[in-house]
Structures are given as C-alpha cells and as structure tokens.
Amino acid sequence: MSQAHDPIRLEFTPNPNTLKYVLARQLLPRGTANFLNKQAAETSPLAHRLFDVAGVEAVMVGPTFVTVTMTSDADAALLNDGVHTALHAHLDSGEHPVDPSSMATSAGGSDDDPVVAKIRAIIEDEVRPAVAMDGGDITFERFQDGVVYVYMMGSCSSCPSSTATLKMGIESRLREEIPEVVQVVQI
Incomplete structure (x- = not known):
C-alpha cells in the first residue's frame, strides 16, 4: 500500500x-x-x-x-x-x-470537592490534550494533603523528560491556579 x-x-x-x-x-x-x-x-x-x-x-x-x-x-x-x-x-x-x-472509569475522589474538580478540569482540558500530542496520557488518581497523584502512560511513562513535564509543566500549572496544591507525584 x-x-x-x-x-x-x-x-x-x-x-x-x-x-x-x-x-x-x-x-x-x-x-x-x-x-x-x-x-x-x-x-x-x-x-x-x-x-x-x-x-x-x-x-x-x-x-x-x-x-x-x-x-x-x-x-x-x-x-x-x-x-x-x-x-x-x-x-x-x-x-x-x-x-x-x-474501559476504566475515572477515579480520584469526589468532584463535590471544589479543589478536586478544579484539578480534574485542568488535567482534562489542558494537560491531557498536550501530552496526547506526544503519544502519552496522564490521569488523575487522587488529591491528598496538598499532593496530586497522577499516572503517566504511553510515551510519558518512561520518557527522559517526564520529570520535567511533571514538575515544570503540570505542577507549576496546577500551583498557579490552585494554592492548595503543594506538589504533583507520579504513581
């Protein structure tokens, strides 16, 4: 072909x-x-x-x-x-x-919590489309004690730049919008 x-x-x-x-x-x-x-x-x-x-x-x-x-x-x-x-x-x-x-359903806590709802919205609307362009995906697992826990998959899971993406991209974006976020951690 x-x-x-x-x-x-x-x-x-x-x-x-x-x-x-x-x-x-x-x-x-x-x-x-x-x-x-x-x-x-x-x-x-x-x-x-x-x-x-x-x-x-x-x-x-x-x-x-x-x-x-x-x-x-x-x-x-x-x-x-x-x-x-x-x-x-x-x-x-x-x-x-x-x-x-x-197909799994979303996890990660209740959207009744306004902080969780805002974290999910940023990840869904901004982060996931950006990492999908590079063949990856990120999903929200939970928010606990100021820490956002995420799964990184596809090209993101073992990428040499995944730490930079996580810290300089995702973490800084979430902290900019949500003062309760202290850190983002990959599970």
Whole structure:
C-alpha cells in the first residue's frame, strides 16, 4: 500500500523508545487504555495483536492513535514493519480495539470537592490534550494533603523528560491556579 493512502501515520515522540501511530479513524470514544504486557491485553484485540510483534514492551490505545513502547534491544525498523502489519490486520478485522466493558472509569475522589474538580478540569482540558500530542496520557488518581497523584502512560511513562513535564509543566500549572496544591507525584 502506498504511503499516500496508508491510514496509519508514524510520529516520533520525545521518548526515544516510543513510537506513536496516528490512525485515520477513531479507536476509542474518549480516554486511553494502557497495557504493560500481553496478559493485561486480553481485553484488547488490538493490543494483544501488537504484543505478538517482536520488541513490543507496552501499548497504549488512544482515541485516534496507538503508542508502542519498544524494548531496549528492539530493531526499530523491524518493529515498525510489524506494528504496521498488525494495525492493518486489526483495522481489516472490524473488531473493537478494546472491549468497551473493560474501559476504566475515572477515579480520584469526589468532584463535590471544589479543589478536586478544579484539578480534574485542568488535567482534562489542558494537560491531557498536550501530552496526547506526544503519544502519552496522564490521569488523575487522587488529591491528598496538598499532593496530586497522577499516572503517566504511553510515551510519558518512561520518557527522559517526564520529570520535567511533571514538575515544570503540570505542577507549576496546577500551583498557579490552585494554592492548595503543594506538589504533583507520579504513581
């Protein structure tokens, strides 16, 4: 298939071990699904298929993209070819990328707390779209004693710049708007 008609576009991320594949169709209505191994991918025909590609270490499925993290010894060119083949096979299969009943709901405390509601709003409206552009995701877990606990996934989870993103980006933004926030910690 020629590159011009290929519904899959490869994008490089700030994480040298992670590749982002942007698809010309929607995979999920919202959010992301993160899989750290093949056993965890049992609820995702797409991720399960991708773990069959040599060198795949982790998979994150987003609304219109898939982020693949490769092992340190993976051959990037062979992995890319295998991922493209697996993605095309999945698109042709007509299967759901992730079993809809397995998609997690938001955690992290009650939106009745105005501080939690404001933290969630900033993460959802500003932070998540920004990190998704680099093939990552961040989700709010909880706010406790001035500390915001978050999960970083996809290209963000093992990125050399994740500490800078967390401290200089997310933490400074939250502290600017919410004086109760003292620190942001990755779980």
